[in-house]
Amino acid sequence: MGGLKSRWLTLYITVALASFSVSSAISLYLWRKKSKSALSNGELSKKIQELEASLKGASRNCAAERQGRIRAQKALREALSRSNCDKVEFSSYPMAPIAVVHSCFSTRNGTPRQPLLVPLAKASLMFDPSRVPQASLEGLEGYSHCWIIYVFHLNTNLEKLWKHPSQSKFKAKVRVPKLKGERVGVFATRSPHRPCPIGLTVAKVEAVRGNTVLLSGVDLVDGTPVLDIKPYLPYCDNIQGAAVPDWVKVDNELAIASVNFSEGFASSLADCWSLVEKKSLYSSTDEFQSLIRQVLSWDIRSVSQRSRPHQPSVEIEAEISDDDVENIVNVASQVESCQDDGAFENGGDLVSSLSSKVLYHLILEGLDVSYRIDSDANVLVEKVTIACHTKVQ
Numbered sequence: 001m002g003g004l005k006s007r008w009l010t011l012y013i014t015v016a017l018a019s020f021s022v023s024s025a026i027s028l029y030l031w032r033k034k035s036k037s038a039l040s041n042g043e044l045s046k047k048i049q050e051l052e053a054s055l056k057g058a059s060r061n062c063a064a065e066r067q068g069r070i071r072a073q074k075a076l077r078e079a080l081s082r083s084n085c086d087k088v089e090f091s092s093y094p095m096a097p098i099a100v101v102h103s104c105f106s107t108r109n110g111t112p113r114q115p116l117l118v119p120l121a122k123a124s125l126m127f128d129p130s131r132v133p134q135a136s137l138e139g140l141e142g143y144s145h146c147w148i149i150y151v152f153h154l155n156t157n158l159e160k161l162w163k164h165p166s167q168s169k170f171k172a173k174v175r176v177p178k179l180k181g182e183r184v185g186v187f188a189t190r191s192p193h194r195p196c197p198i199g200l201t202v203a204k205v206e207a208v209r210g211n212t213v214l215l216s217g218v219d220l221v222d223g224t225p226v227l228d229i230k231p232y233l234p235y236c237d238n239i240q241g242a243a244v245p246d247w248v249k250v251d252n253e254l255a256i257a258s259v260n261f262s263e264g265f266a267s268s269l270a271d272c273w274s275l276v277e278k279k280s281l282y283s284s285t286d287e288f289q290s291l292i293r294q295v296l297s298w299d300i301r302s303v304s305q306r307s308r309p310h311q312p313s314v315e316i317e318a319e320i321s322d323d324d325v326e327n328i329v330n331v332a333s334q335v336e337s338c339q340d341d342g343a344f345e346n347g348g349d350l351v352s353s354l355s356s357k358v359l360y361h362l363i364l365e366g367l368d369v370s371y372r373i374d375s376d377a378n379v380l381v382e383k384v385t386i387a388c389h390t391k392v393q
Contacts, residue, residue: 097225099127106363112219115201120291122281125213141208145232151225152192181303254299257377268383
């Protein structure tokens with residue numbers, strides 16, 4: 001009996017020792033695992049701290065480099081300003097046209113003197129894709145109008161502007177149509193003949209299609225190079241109560257009493273329309289005729305043309321035929337154009353006694369529109385022909 005108890009005791013002790021050994025082994029395993037985990041977390045935290053320090057260092061370096069570039073650019077501008085202060089002809093900025101205007105106005109003659117006077121005056125503004133990505137125009141369709149900054153590229157005195165101001169023969173005063181030729185300081189006018197031949201106009205945005213913006217109400221001649229466009233903002237661009245001189249307020253000074261069309265006008269337009277229809281900005285002859293009416297509702301003649309007597313002498317009527325009158329007027333118009341550009345001081349008197357027999361010409365979309373105007377400011381549009389420089393396809 002005593003031997004049996006001894007064996008049970010031995011077995012109990014053995015089991016107890018085994019249990020203790022297993023428990024100890026498990027505890028040791030868990031302790032080692034926890035230690036490794038703690039070590040891993042410590043290394044990770046250390047690594048994160050190192051990366052944060054590196055990022056802060058890189059940020060400081062980038063900020064220092066940016067400040068260095070800003071200081072260098074400022075120093076360069078100041079150096080260029082000092083070196084060019086006595087060399088105006090060498091001062092320049094990196095500007096080049098980003099777009100070209102394709103307008104219904106083929107020549108300067110007939111192009112409205114101000115924007116939005118002719119609502120049907122259409123144009124397409126075609127951007128150079130190599131300079132202006134198509135994405136640059138995204139969002140422009142949300143505006144009704146836009147400002148356009150452009151170059152008066154048809155000025156005949158552009159080459160003079162590259163010279164020193166003392167040699168450019170720049171004219172400080174220009175003739176104003178509304179003042180019947182009276183001269184006013186150039187900066188009190190919107191004359192194209194300026195020290196920097198840059199124009200500013202506003203037009204209605206009809207649509208944006210790819211790299212092209214369709215406009216209306218323009219006063220831009222075909223081929224005009226554009227430097228920039230900006231959206232029109234009514235809340236700040238529309239200045240309520242803005243003051244202008246009295247002569248600017250005379251709106252009816254250049255208004256025409258009536259615009260009528262001859263019996264043969266419609267047939268002459270139909271004959272030409274088939275040749276230009278595919279390239280035209282207008283959908284029909286009726287719309288094009290409406291454009292003519294709107295353009296000629298303002299007197300587009302030069303100051304010297306308007307100042308001529310409308311009733312010719314009997315001798316001139318007898319000695320000069322209609323064809324001769326037209327030829328003389330064409331020559332005179334060229335002289336006046338030169339006069340407006342500053343080439344002549346006393347041109348424009350070649351046909352001072354010619355009157356309503358004078359046949360004037362308006363070129364729209366390559367079509368030559370012939371018209372006459374009498375002493376009561378009534379316009380009669382006679383016919384339409386293909387302009388001599390128009391390429392028919």
